[in-house]
Amino acid sequence: MCGLAGLMATGAAPDLAAVERMGAVLAxxxxxxxxxxxxxxxxxxxxxxxxxDIAGGAQPLxxxxxxxxxxxxxxxxxxxxxxxxxxxxxxxxxxxxxPLHYYGKLGAGFAAALRGMYxxxxxxxxxxxxxxxxxxxxxxxxxxxxxxxxxxxxxEPKALLAAGFAQRAxxxxxxxxxxxxxxxxxxxxxxxDIRRVLPGETLVASHGRIIDRVRRAAxxxxxxxxxxxxxxMARLDRALRDSVAVxxxxxxxxxxxLSGGIDSSVLLALMAELNERPVVAYTAGxxxxxxxxxxxxxxxxxxxxxxxxxxxxxxxxFWRLLPAIAAxxxxxxxxxxxxxxxxxxxxxxxxxxxxxTGEGGDELFAGYGRYRSVLRPWWRGGRVMRxxxxxxxxxxxxIDTAGWRDGIxxxxxxxxxxxxxxxxxxxxxxxxxxxxxxxxIKLDRCLMAHGLEGRTPFLDPAVAEVAFxxxxxxxxxxxxxxxxxxxxLEARVSEAEPFARxxxxxxxxxxxISAAGxxxxxxxARQPAIAEIARAKEVKxxxxxxxxxxxxxxxxxxxxxxxHRCHIDGRAPSGDTFDMLSD
Numbered sequence: 001m002c003g004l005a006g007l008m009a010t011g012a013a014p015d016l017a018a019v020e021r022m023g024a025v026l027a028x029x030x031x032x033x034x035x036x037x038x039x040x041x042x043x044x045x046x047x048x049x050x051x052x053d054i055a056g057g058a059q060p061l062x063x064x065x066x067x068x069x070x071x072x073x074x075x076x077x078x079x080x081x082x083x084x085x086x087x088x089x090x091x092x093x094x095x096x097x098x099p100l101h102y103y104g105k106l107g108a109g110f111a112a113a114l115r116g117m118y119x120x121x122x123x124x125x126x127x128x129x130x131x132x133x134x135x136x137x138x139x140x141x142x143x144x145x146x147x148x149x150x151x152x153x154x155x156e157p158k159a160l161l162a163a164g165f166a167q168r169a170x171x172x173x174x175x176x177x178x179x180x181x182x183x184x185x186x187x188x189x190x191x192x193d194i195r196r197v198l199p200g201e202t203l204v205a206s207h208g209r210i211i212d213r214v215r216r217a218a219x220x221x222x223x224x225x226x227x228x229x230x231x232x233m234a235r236l237d238r239a240l241r242d243s244v245a246v247x248x249x250x251x252x253x254x255x256x257x258l259s260g261g262i263d264s265s266v267l268l269a270l271m272a273e274l275n276e277r278p279v280v281a282y283t284a285g286x287x288x289x290x291x292x293x294x295x296x297x298x299x300x301x302x303x304x305x306x307x308x309x310x311x312x313x314x315x316x317x318f319w320r321l322l323p324a325i326a327a328x329x330x331x332x333x334x335x336x337x338x339x340x341x342x343x344x345x346x347x348x349x350x351x352x353x354x355x356x357t358g359e360g361g362d363e364l365f366a367g368y369g370r371y372r373s374v375l376r377p378w379w380r381g382g383r384v385m386r387x388x389x390x391x392x393x394x395x396x397x398x399i400d401t402a403g404w405r406d407g408i409x410x411x412x413x414x415x416x417x418x419x420x421x422x423x424x425x426x427x428x429x430x431x432x433x434x435x436x437x438x439x440x441i442k443l444d445r446c447l448m449a450h451g452l453e454g455r456t457p458f459l460d461p462a463v464a465e466v467a468f469x470x471x472x473x474x475x476x477x478x479x480x481x482x483x484x485x486x487x488x489l490e491a492r493v494s495e496a497e498p499f500a501r502x503x504x505x506x507x508x509x510x511x512x513i514s515a516a517g518x519x520x521x522x523x524x525a526r527q528p529a530i531a532e533i534a535r536a537k538e539v540k541x542x543x544x545x546x547x548x549x550x551x552x553x554x555x556x557x558x559x560x561x562x563x564h565r566c567h568i569d570g571r572a573p574s575g576d577t578f579d580m581l582s583d
Contacts, residue, residue, distance in 0.1 A: 022154050028450075115462075138200070263367075286312075323577060361458045
């Protein structure tokens with residue numbers, strides 16, 4: 001895992017100082033080394049987190065024609081890629097060198113051969129072009145800005161802001177999405193001048209301007225396969241084993257995050273089988289009136305012989321860590337799970353450089369309750385996904401947020417392709433925006449803030465090809481999602497009780513906020529960014545309320561207020577949340 005940045009200038013030499021500033025801002029993503037590249041109208045910076053080929057994998061990487069590559073990510077099939085391309089004299093053992101040579105063979109379409117998570121930049125001085133590529137699931141981030149200066153790109157928006165390639169301002173429509181959804185959709189970010197390279201997208205630029213773009217889908221558009229349950233189970237078992245095996249390719253120690261749920265228990269079961277040494281598993285434990293998964297995770301870890309490390313997260317952590325978290329999550333995702341994820345990553349990074357996590361399991365195997373609702377007719381309580389915004393009906397906002405669901409509608413249209421079932425369409429909608437722009441942003445920023453790499457074995461082409469094409473009945477059975485995955489786990493780790501009724505992972509932010517509502521509410525209400533969009537009296541009342549819905553809205557405003565202080569006002573995180581909002 002690494003950080004990358006660069007500039008293709010228009011009609012001039014690239015601003016090397018600006019590119020160096022971007023590289024410096026991204027130092028947390030790659031504490032093990034840095035590299036610079038300057039040729040013609042292109043300059044690129046790389047920060048390295050060394051995972052494979054520790055001694056020889058520094059970047060940029062070059063081929064015989066002078067083509068240069070920098071990358072953020074891991075190419076899990078790099079061994080197979082090397083075997084598939086004869087006559088190449090590899091200079092390193094790095095997993096990122098095969099993509100360079102596949103570009104030489106296939107051109108800008110080289111990423112079709114890759115299996116992994118990645119954001120890649122290639123400068124081809126012969127063709128005078130820059131190629132930017134992002135993996136199909138959007139596991140690794142990549143952003144760009146265009147202007148008179150040309151085309152600038154970076155792993156995080158804060159690098160583009162620091163270098164002056166984008167203004168510190170808020171796009172109102174995207175802000176409204178954030179308030180109502182907790183994440184934002186599409187290519188536009190909350191910064192008016194910064195766009196995302198979309199998941200699976202390849203951009204080709206020349207002379208500082210984008211001249212071509214193509215996109216590769218992460219999920220098949222075919223209808224469910226007509227597999228029997230036994231055949232589907234066999235296919236699933238092969239795909240899971242294969243994915244976890246390649247996701248463990250590493251020259252440094254690795255472990256995993258264990259929540260106690262289905263997905264992470266499946267990962268631990270496979271890792272325990274594939275490793276000779278005990279797997280190191282980290283679990284977050286939450287204090288407050290909330291379900292704590294530590295006891296269940298402890299049982300699963302003991303059964304599988306894992307070294308289990310529990311990390312407690314309490315209200316003090318919430319108030320103390322939030323400024324640093326908001327500073328890390330520059331592309332804002334107001335997902336309250338960022339709090340335990342951030343602290344868990346901080347603790348794991350003390351001993352490891354890589355962890356496997358369960359992101360993607362709910363989306364691919366239909367684990368969310370909203371999928372079951374989509375399948376019901378309207379007269380049985382069925383409804384579209386995300387029909388109501390967080391602030392709808394609360395009377396708190398002074399602004400009109402009409403249109404906040406436009407991005408979701410666009411995703412629904414894009415997902416309804418081929419012969420997909422209603423369930424597949426709902427899953428694909430989440431794959432278009434919720435997964436990359438909430439869950440994966442949270443994972444990337446919280447882990448990379450501590451120089452820790454997160455790997456997601458469920459978000460793998462081999463797993464997706466099986467999981468997404470399961471019939472609806474093998475995903476949802478008797479009101480429970482992830483049916484086949486539960487069956488797989490039950491056969492191997494019955495102690496995980498995969499068919500038992502479980503409570504979802506919840507962080508008690510509403511409880512923590514309401515307990516300090518008399519103090520934090522007025523601080524939030526008087527922030528200029530909040531006063532612009534909300535009524536002060538209603539904001540203060542919101543923070544004193546003990547209702548779950550009010551707590552979610554209060555959390556969203558609190559996160560936005562602290563985020564705005566960091567990324568628009570330009571204040572470095574210091575002190576706790578109260579300090580951050582006090583002056």
